[in-house]
Amino acid sequence: MANHxxxxxxxxxxxxxxxxxxxxxxxxxxxxxxxxxxxVRAYDGEIESFVASESxxxxxxxVQGSRQGFAWAGxxxxxxxxxxxxxxxxxxxxxxxDPHVGLAEPDGVAPVALELHDGRLDSVPTERKLxxxxxxxxxxxxxxxxxxxxxxxxYSDAVSVAAVVSxxxxxxxxxxxxxxxxxxxxxxxGDETTTGFGFSVARSPxxxxxxxxxxxxVDRAVRLLGAGRMPTGRLTVVLDPWVTAQLLSVVxxxxxxxxxxxxxxxxxxxxxxxxxxxxxxxxDRPTDPRWIGAAxxxxxxxxxxxxxxxxxxxxxxxxxxxxxxxxxxxxxxxxAVRAGxxxxxxxxxxxxxxxxxxxxxxxxxAEVGEGLYVSEVQGMHSGVNPVSGDxxxxxxxMVIRDGALAEPVREIxxxxxxxxxxxxxxxxxxxxxxxPLDAAGVTLAIDDVSxxxx
Amino acid sequence: MIxxxxxxxxxxxxxxxxxxxxxVFVEDKRSSSAxxxxxxxxxxxxxxxxxxxxRVVAGESTGFAxxxxxxxAGLVAxxxxxxxxxRAQGSGTRxxxxxxxxxxxxxVVRILxxxxxxxxxxxxxxxxDHxxRAQGAAVTQVMAxxxxxxxxxxxxxxxxxxxxxxxxxxxxxxxxVATGDTGMQTGRETLxxxxxFELFDDHDVEELAARAAxxxxxxxxxxxxxSGQMPVVIGAGGGGVMFHEACGHGLEADLVAKGASxxxxxxxxxxxxxxxxxxxxxxxxxxxxxxxxxxxxRPAQRNVLIQDGVLVDYMWDGLRARRAGRPSSxxxxxxxxxxxxxxxxxxxxxxxxxxxxxxxxxxxxxxxYIAHLGGGQVNTATGDFVFGMTEAYLIEDGRxxxxxxxxxxxxxxxxxxxxxxxxAADFAMGPPGTCGKDGQGVPVGDGVPTLRVHGxxxxxxAA
Numbered sequence: 001m002a003n004h005x006x007x008x009x010x011x012x013x014x015x016x017x018x019x020x021x022x023x024x025x026x027x028x029x030x031x032x033x034x035x036x037x038x039x040v041r042a043y044d045g046e047i048e049s050f051v052a053s054e055s056x057x058x059x060x061x062x063v064q065g066s067r068q069g070f071a072w073a074g075x076x077x078x079x080x081x082x083x084x085x086x087x088x089x090x091x092x093x094x095x096x097x098d099p100h101v102g103l104a105e106p107d108g109v110a111p112v113a114l115e116l117h118d119g120r121l122d123s124v125p126t127e128r129k130l131x132x133x134x135x136x137x138x139x140x141x142x143x144x145x146x147x148x149x150x151x152x153x154x155y156s157d158a159v160s161v162a163a164v165v166s167x168x169x170x171x172x173x174x175x176x177x178x179x180x181x182x183x184x185x186x187x188x189x190g191d192e193t194t195t196g197f198g199f200s201v202a203r204s205p206x207x208x209x210x211x212x213x214x215x216x217x218v219d220r221a222v223r224l225l226g227a228g229r230m231p232t233g234r235l236t237v238v239l240d241p242w243v244t245a246q247l248l249s250v251v252x253x254x255x256x257x258x259x260x261x262x263x264x265x266x267x268x269x270x271x272x273x274x275x276x277x278x279x280x281x282x283x284d285r286p287t288d289p290r291w292i293g294a295a296x297x298x299x300x301x302x303x304x305x306x307x308x309x310x311x312x313x314x315x316x317x318x319x320x321x322x323x324x325x326x327x328x329x330x331x332x333x334x335x336a337v338r339a340g341x342x343x344x345x346x347x348x349x350x351x352x353x354x355x356x357x358x359x360x361x362x363x364x365x366a367e368v369g370e371g372l373y374v375s376e377v378q379g380m381h382s383g384v385n386p387v388s389g390d391x392x393x394x395x396x397x398m399v400i401r402d403g404a405l406a407e408p409v410r411e412i413x414x415x416x417x418x419x420x421x422x423x424x425x426x427x428x429x430x431x432x433x434x435x436p437l438d439a440a441g442v443t444l445a446i447d448d449v450s451x452x453x454x
Numbered sequence: 455m456i457x458x459x460x461x462x463x464x465x466x467x468x469x470x471x472x473x474x475x476x477x478v479f480v481e482d483k484r485s486s487s488a489x490x491x492x493x494x495x496x497x498x499x500x501x502x503x504x505x506x507x508x509r510v511v512a513g514e515s516t517g518f519a520x521x522x523x524x525x526x527a528g529l530v531a532x533x534x535x536x537x538x539x540x541r542a543q544g545s546g547t548r549x550x551x552x553x554x555x556x557x558x559x560x561x562v563v564r565i566l567x568x569x570x571x572x573x574x575x576x577x578x579x580x581x582x583d584h585x586x587r588a589q590g591a592a593v594t595q596v597m598a599x600x601x602x603x604x605x606x607x608x609x610x611x612x613x614x615x616x617x618x619x620x621x622x623x624x625x626x627x628x629x630x631v632a633t634g635d636t637g638m639q640t641g642r643e644t645l646x647x648x649x650x651f652e653l654f655d656d657h658d659v660e661e662l663a664a665r666a667a668x669x670x671x672x673x674x675x676x677x678x679x680x681s682g683q684m685p686v687v688i689g690a691g692g693g694g695v696m697f698h699e700a701c702g703h704g705l706e707a708d709l710v711a712k713g714a715s716x717x718x719x720x721x722x723x724x725x726x727x728x729x730x731x732x733x734x735x736x737x738x739x740x741x742x743x744x745x746x747x748x749x750x751x752r753p754a755q756r757n758v759l760i761q762d763g764v765l766v767d768y769m770w771d772g773l774r775a776r777r778a779g780r781p782s783s784x785x786x787x788x789x790x791x792x793x794x795x796x797x798x799x800x801x802x803x804x805x806x807x808x809x810x811x812x813x814x815x816x817x818x819x820x821x822x823y824i825a826h827l828g829g830g831q832v833n834t835a836t837g838d839f840v841f842g843m844t845e846a847y848l849i850e851d852g853r854x855x856x857x858x859x860x861x862x863x864x865x866x867x868x869x870x871x872x873x874x875x876x877x878a879a880d881f882a883m884g885p886p887g888t889c890g891k892d893g894q895g896v897p898v899g900d901g902v903p904t905l906r907v908h909g910x911x912x913x914x915x916a917a
Contacts, residue, residue: 043514043712044514046513046514047514047515048515048516049515049516049518049794050516050517050539050540050541051517051519051539052517052518052519053518053520053792054520054521055520055522055792056522068496068497069497070499071500071501072500072501072502073501073502073503074502074503074504074505074522075502075522080502084500084502087500088500091497091498091500091572092497092498093572094488094495094498094572094576095495095496095497095498096493096494096495096496098494098496148713149714151712151713151714151835152892184714186713186835193716193836195714195836232681232682261492262491262492262597263594263595263633263638264595264638266637266638342499343499378831378832378839378840378864379829379830379831379841379842379862379864381829381842382829382830382841382842382862383828383840383842383860383861383862385640385860387631387638387639387640388637388639388640388673389637390859390860390861392679392861392913392914392915393840394831394839394840394862396838410836410838411864411865411866411911412864412911413681413840413862413864413911413912413913414913415681415861415862415913415914415915416915417915450681450914450915452682452864452911452912452914453682453911454682454683
């Protein structure tokens with residue numbers, strides 16, 4: 001086993017060594033990753049669990065002529081790396097010929113220098129991490145007399161390094177750190193129990209906001225006490241930033257060049273068409289380090305860049321990796337994403353941002369007058385179809401009456417279609433929020449959504 | 455995979471300093487998959503993960519570390535980290551003696567996928583693609599995926615357990631897009647069992663593909679789903695996920711212990727209609743959630759959770775069972791050696807009743823018939839759950855009529871269990887599923903007979 005393989009230089013050297021094993025008549029792309037993670041869970045004033053882990057991985061893509069093969073392994077042992085390359089080579093023999101298959105080629109775009117690894121995390125003592133989880137639980141329980149418990153109060157962090165090297169001349173390295181506090185809380189009143197959650201994400205613990213995380217976990221649970229259903233009808237809904245980010249993440253799937261190419265995007269033929277009010281701007285902004293999904297290079301080693309998706313309410317284009325770009329006669333937008341080292345890349349977003357408006361959330365509520373404020377959604381993946389655009393989710397939230405939040409509601413659904421929701425955007429808040437998702441959060445008001453209740 | 459004396463020494467280090475329990479979980483998993491999309495076999499993938507997770511419990515704390523280095527030195531290093539993480543006090547090592555158990559295998563694997571030529575796996579994909587496209591010009595896109603995995607595990611712990619399992623799973627799925635004047639619709643079918651390549655001797659991928667394609671085409675003519683509360687009939691095999699969400703998760707002892715379940719303190723009480731008998735069964739041979747031992751080395755069990763509407767018991771893993779002073783129910787599972795085990799379901803199903811499926815529909819003047827549910831989600835503390843309808847129809851005058859577009863249903867677990875007013879005898883298991891909990895996914899199965907809930911909320915857009 002290679003020692004010190006969390007050292008970026010050593011990781012890059014390892015990837016270069018493996019890529020160097022390529023035969024003359026084939027292309028080889030090697031992705032090697034290393035991560036070191038800590039997870040602490042507090043419960044009932046004790047440390048319930050403490051997980052210390054170190055993971056390694058490799059993914060090898062081989063292109064022979066116009067066929068591609070892939071293999072991966074959770075190890076950096078040289079004999080495993082050799083076996084993985086041989087498997088990828090063998091796998092390539094069974095693919096169908098495809099003239100667009102190929103590895104990314106350097107495109108001359110220089111990566112934006114981003115400092116995504118906060119060195120302060122490296123020197124945070126374990127004791128401090130344990131304290132953060134314990135303090136989070138304590139703060140939530142002390143936050144309101146109606147708090148009935150904390151299902152989990154967690155601190156976690158990860159430092160990850162990944163290198164991409166290919167026989168086509170790609171040589172890229174990314175190192176980042178992320179840490180978070182997260183909690184699931186329980187509030188009770190008699191027989192009734194409600195749940196809430198809170199989190200805070202940063203690149204080093206000094207920047208975590210424990211008080212805000214705890215306050216959110218308390219408020220979200222307590223304000224739902226007494227929730228009932230509401231009548232079925234069509235309403236204006238105002239989405240909490242957390243809910244908006246999940247919606248944008250689903251909308252973004254239709255902007256994937258891979259999905260467009262495969263005839264699975266409802267936006268495929270709509271470039272230039274108006275799909276939202278003309279003051280709406282949506283873009284993927286992976287070079288802005290405020291977003292947790294930020295990266296200087298994509299998962300094929302090309303520089304990431306801002307990709308406009310909607311401007312003046314009109315569809316501008318799609319995000320592409322090198323394959324979807326080649327197959328549609330365009331160039332990669334540096335948007336190759338993979339689910340770790342275990343998969344080949346496809347085109348996807350990292351940091352979708354809906355440009356904020358000028359109004360604070362309270363002003364949006366006042367302006368909306370009557371409607372439904374959605375604070376949490378259930379079933380975003382079971383009830384939303386990014387191909388057909390059908391949208392339906394379970395929600396919890398509050399009735400909006402006389403321009404302010406009124407009684408809580410639960411066990412209801414909201415439904416529409418993604419195209420109707422985009423064109424129905426009424427207002428965007430000024431509260432752009434980083435979240436651990438591939439989209440940023442912001443308060444969003446949408447007109448004419450079906451609410452199904454009693 | 456690892457010699458018994460090495461395991462004993464590693465456990466000795468892990469359990470030093472007065473730990474209450476220590477465990478070594480070793481996993482060697484090989485997987486392969488092949489994907490066809492847009493008429494082309496895109497690529498074959500092979501993967502291998504091998505490593506060990508070491509868990510140490512001291513008082514209320516659990517420490518965990520994992521390593522991909524299965525040498526004795528690598529295991530001892532991980533054991534020391536886990537022991538430190540559990541914050542056990544004291545020093546020195548402990549003597550541990552292991553006693554090998556053999557749990558019965560739920561079924562025999564006839565053809566190991568690793569022995570099957572890759573060309574045969576690829577051929578299944580092209581056959582499925584042709585069969586799907588043969589359903590008409592409206593079928594505009596087809597994606598088919600074949601995957602298999604062989605997961606060998608070994609569990610050793612300070613209770614003396616030494617057990618192993620060899621779990622082989624094979625799955626085939628197909629997703630079609632149909633395009634018409636009304637836009638695009640999708641249809642998906644999945645076939646998966648805890649068996650080897652003999653899966654395809656017993657099942658026909660062409661038939662599966664045709665069903666997926668027909669579902670997408672049918673939905674082109676679908677009308678928006680209604681909104682509001684109404685009677686819902688769920689077809690045999692199509693809706694086990696409802697019980698998985700509506701009450702399964704709420705019967706997991708870890709959530710119960712933390713007060714995050716509406717079923718807390720309700721053992722012995724009538725929690726469901728007398729028509730409901732719910733079972734979680736890890737021994738069900740060949741089903742997606744079966745195994746010989748769970749990921750804590752416990753033999754699989756068949757556990758009755760609700761009998762004739764009365765709550766009998768929760769599901770337990772080793773940690774929760776130890777604290778409650780009772781045996782585990784064989785429900786301790788984990789995604790991989792990199793994860794801590796927790797209480798998980800296996801194959802969860804509602805037993806068939808005495809009713810007749812056709813008369814249940816005929817006795818429903820108006821409502822919704824759901825042939826297939828998609829994924830779901832539950833808030834165990836409130837019992838509120840949702841699930842997606844991937845194939846549903848309107849019921850009008852006791853007859854199944856027009857197809858409906860996709861949407862979610864929402865209900866409350868305890869209420870829905872009480873509102874089940876008809877259960878047929880036509881039990882069937884549903885497609886394989888992956889259950890997610892606390893960031894970990896594990897394979898699970900589910901099954902139901904045809905049944906009716908007299909009031910569920912359909913989250914559609916039609917008035």
